Amino acid sequence: MTRKPARGLALLATGALVALSAAPATAAAPVAQADATALTLTVASTPSDSGSFSSTHDGDKESTSGSNAPALSAATGQSFAQAGTLAQDARTRVEQRLGYAEACAGLAGDGATVVGVGEGGCLTPGQNVRLNAATVDLSGLRFVEAEFLAGLDQQLQDGLAPVLDELLPALSDGLEQALTGLGDLGVFLDAGVIQSQCTAGPGTSAGSAQIVDAAAYVEVDGTRVDLVALPVNPAPNTHVVTDLGAVTQEVLDAVRTQLETAIDGALGPLTGVVDGAEVLAEALGQVGEGLAPLEDNVIDILLNEQVQVADDEIEVTALNLSVLPAAQEFDVDLLRAEIGQSHCGPTGRVGDPAEPEATPDPPAPVPTSVPAGVETAAADGGMGAAGNLSLAALLALAGAAGVASWRRSLRG
Amino acid sequence: MEVLEARLRALTSALGVLALGMVLLGVVLPSGDDDGYTSLDPAAPVRLSVPSLDIRAPVNAIEVGDDRVLDPPADVLDVGWWDASALPGQATGSTVIAGHTVNTGGGSLDRLADVRRGAVVDVLTRNGVMRYEVRRTKVYDKEQLARNAVRVFGQDAGDGRLVLVSCADWDGTAYDSNVVVFADPVGSPTQDA
Numbered sequence: 001m002t003r004k005p006a007r008g009l010a011l012l013a014t015g016a017l018v019a020l021s022a023a024p025a026t027a028a029a030p031v032a033q034a035d036a037t038a039l040t041l042t043v044a045s046t047p048s049d050s051g052s053f054s055s056t057h058d059g060d061k062e063s064t065s066g067s068n069a070p071a072l073s074a075a076t077g078q079s080f081a082q083a084g085t086l087a088q089d090a091r092t093r094v095e096q097r098l099g100y101a102e103a104c105a106g107l108a109g110d111g112a113t114v115v116g117v118g119e120g121g122c123l124t125p126g127q128n129v130r131l132n133a134a135t136v137d138l139s140g141l142r143f144v145e146a147e148f149l150a151g152l153d154q155q156l157q158d159g160l161a162p163v164l165d166e167l168l169p170a171l172s173d174g175l176e177q178a179l180t181g182l183g184d185l186g187v188f189l190d191a192g193v194i195q196s197q198c199t200a201g202p203g204t205s206a207g208s209a210q211i212v213d214a215a216a217y218v219e220v221d222g223t224r225v226d227l228v229a230l231p232v233n234p235a236p237n238t239h240v241v242t243d244l245g246a247v248t249q250e251v252l253d254a255v256r257t258q259l260e261t262a263i264d265g266a267l268g269p270l271t272g273v274v275d276g277a278e279v280l281a282e283a284l285g286q287v288g289e290g291l292a293p294l295e296d297n298v299i300d301i302l303l304n305e306q307v308q309v310a311d312d313e314i315e316v317t318a319l320n321l322s323v324l325p326a327a328q329e330f331d332v333d334l335l336r337a338e339i340g341q342s343h344c345g346p347t348g349r350v351g352d353p354a355e356p357e358a359t360p361d362p363p364a365p366v367p368t369s370v371p372a373g374v375e376t377a378a379a380d381g382g383m384g385a386a387g388n389l390s391l392a393a394l395l396a397l398a399g400a401a402g403v404a405s406w407r408r409s410l411r412g
Numbered sequence: 413m414e415v416l417e418a419r420l421r422a423l424t425s426a427l428g429v430l431a432l433g434m435v436l437l438g439v440v441l442p443s444g445d446d447d448g449y450t451s452l453d454p455a456a457p458v459r460l461s462v463p464s465l466d467i468r469a470p471v472n473a474i475e476v477g478d479d480r481v482l483d484p485p486a487d488v489l490d491v492g493w494w495d496a497s498a499l500p501g502q503a504t505g506s507t508v509i510a511g512h513t514v515n516t517g518g519g520s521l522d523r524l525a526d527v528r529r530g531a532v533v534d535v536l537t538r539n540g541v542m543r544y545e546v547r548r549t550k551v552y553d554k555e556q557l558a559r560n561a562v563r564v565f566g567q568d569a570g571d572g573r574l575v576l577v578s579c580a581d582w583d584g585t586a587y588d589s590n591v592v593v594f595a596d597p598v599g600s601p602t603q604d605a
Contacts, residue, residue: 042551045525045580047589049556239529300529305548307594310569320548324528336551343563364496366565367482368558370510373579373587377488377518 031348032057032092032099034200036122038070039107041080042336050086057092057099059350064090069114080337084129085112087122087195090342098202099347106195106210106318106340117197125192125212133216133299134323136185136244137331138251141290143172143283151282159274167266171283174262178255185247186219187299189321191230196304196318200345207316207342209234209304214319216242216299220250227299230319234303242301244294251291252284259283296326313345449599452501455537457493460509460576462524464531469511469520471535480561482577488512488519497565498572500535500542501600506570507535510577513587521578525549525591533574533595544574544595551580553589564592572597 035054040047050070056063068089072081090103104122111126145168149157160167191214198207214230227242263276263283305317318340323332457471472485474492484492491511498505511521533544552560564575574595579587 045551045582045589045591047551047553047556047581052559302529302548307547309563313569315563322529322549336549338550346569364567365476365480366561366567367476367494367508368480368561369554370482370484370557370577370590371579371587372484372510372521372577372590373513373515373582374488374519375514375585376516377514 030056030092030099031059031094031350032101032200033346034090034092034101034103034198034342034344035066036068036088036090036103036105036117036343037341038086038088038105038339039072039081040336040338040341043080044333044335050088053088053090055090055092055101055103057094057101059094059097059099062092079132080335081107081129081131083110084108085110085114085123085126087112087114089117089122091117094350097350099349101200101344101347102198103342103344104195104197104340105342106193108191108193108195112193121193121195121197121210123193123195128190128192128213131189131191131337132186133189133321133335133337134187134327134332136187136218136294136327138179138182138185138291139176140330141175141179141287143168143175143286148282148286151285152278156274156278159270160279163266163268163270167263167279170262170266171259174258175255175283175287178258181258182221182251182254185244185251187216187227187244187323188219189214189216191215194318194339196316196340196342198314198316198342198344200312200314200347202347202349203311205308205310205312205314205345207236207304207306207314207344209316209318209340211303211318216240216301218244218247220247221254223250225250230301230303236304236306238303240301240303241297242299243296244298248288248291248294252288255287256280256284259287293326293329297324298327298332300324310346312347313343315341315343317341447599448602449543450602452537452542452600453539454499454501455539456495457500457507457509457535457537459536460491460511460520461534461536462527462531463534465523465527467521467523471509474510482508482510482565484510484512488514491520494565497567497575498570500537500572500574501539502572504570504572505567506565506573506575508565508575508577509535513579513591515582515587519578521576524576524578524593525551525580527593533576533593535574540600543598543601545598546593546595547573549591549593551589551591553581557590557592 033056035052037052038050040049051066053066053068070086070088072084072086085108088105092101102117104117106123107129108123108125109127109129113124114122192212194211196207196209211230211232211234216227218225218227225247227246228240259280263279267274267276300322302320305320307315309315317338321337323335460469460471469489469491471491471493473495474485475495476482482494491509494508497508500507512519513522527546527549529546531546533546535542576593578591580591581587581589
């Protein structure tokens, strides 16, 4: 009879030990995760962001980190957005032992209302927000005298010969004055709200983006030239590429008057002999050629960018904007902006201590640092395997030649 | 009448044999590809090529250290394939390749940040070439990369994508950030591609 209570106690103790040892494993593994980042900017390869707000559920309770009310100034050192409202929120929960995650993030103008995740989005629009994607400096545009003459027929070249020394500097001055008056071209995005949201649950995830009243445009001397209007509820991974060709005519119109004045002044008494209109057309043609890089794709926009990481994990970015290298000719800073990044998942099931799942092999640890940059090739690098082999071969050859010479000297 | 029946039987037999032969031929011969790409038997990478950036670099296997640092090969002309990441051609996980950016020039991935969306990236293996198409480029500072490490390098998810990593954001003495390029697998180009 005395053995039975002892056995019972031992059984209870063993059970308690098993439960205790299983508890950390089941509690440590998150069953739902979500995070959100309102704005990430990369200017000239230097990234900054609004921080992230993340939520994790371990089966017992939800824990969060970061701020879900970031200030726009948190993305420091930027002129991309001067005024506006950022929002980023994430939430995880467990229902019937299953993990669920949701997140939203975005940007809107002043006066926007920030609402919690689960309301269909993070923001309801207020005023429109104006985003400065690029500033195009045209002051580098120059006349190339040799090219200017090459574009004219021989008769016109002969006619202009007496005044050429005045004409070309006058055209250069006129162009410079016109461009100074014009100032820089501002490339802007204007939007009521740009936001994304996502949800994830057992074996499923979904995301969407909402872009309200958004358009890309250029300001030329205070005049707005529309480039493209962005769709309200874009399909996943909607790609918009835009050039600034629409502004070329605006620039040409702006410089035309100054060039006309320069030509009239330089031609003087030759006005009746030389066709000034043809000279003006050639001058404008050369300015147009200088503006040609703006006809290339300058702004690359991806709307509602969705990356389906797994069935129960998704990443959505409402608007991903890149200023492409074609614009570099005009001293434009290469900028990348990711607005409204929401990430939901993965999700799992709260472990059942009575039937613990088999522990899988631990995955290989992922790298957290990749030091892949050096100042000079000589610092960390080398000549490569081929270079090293060549050097070794040369050394061997030199050694052999030395030995041969020494032996020859001994014989002599 | 008998002659006709005999001929019909012969014709039926011939058609049967022909059908069987065609089925067997279909099993033996590789199937054609409408889009000019086929699948690739997974194999370790040997050479990386990004034609639009004129990048061509030999690939060596590299490991993640105990400190969770992934060091590219010491030779700045080479790139390194993380040997615990997916093999090119695998249907899951991510193939991770890292290479140096050298401030004064001469690094294998100096121009990686300039790659455009849609650009082609080829990875040569012993079993053939695996082609990828650039989907997006991201720049992470050190803290951001550590925070997003599982999302960027994790092998539990992913559809066999390629992840290229180098450095960005030279501050005058060191690089403060990493540029990461994500590329989707397209397949192994056939001769038509």
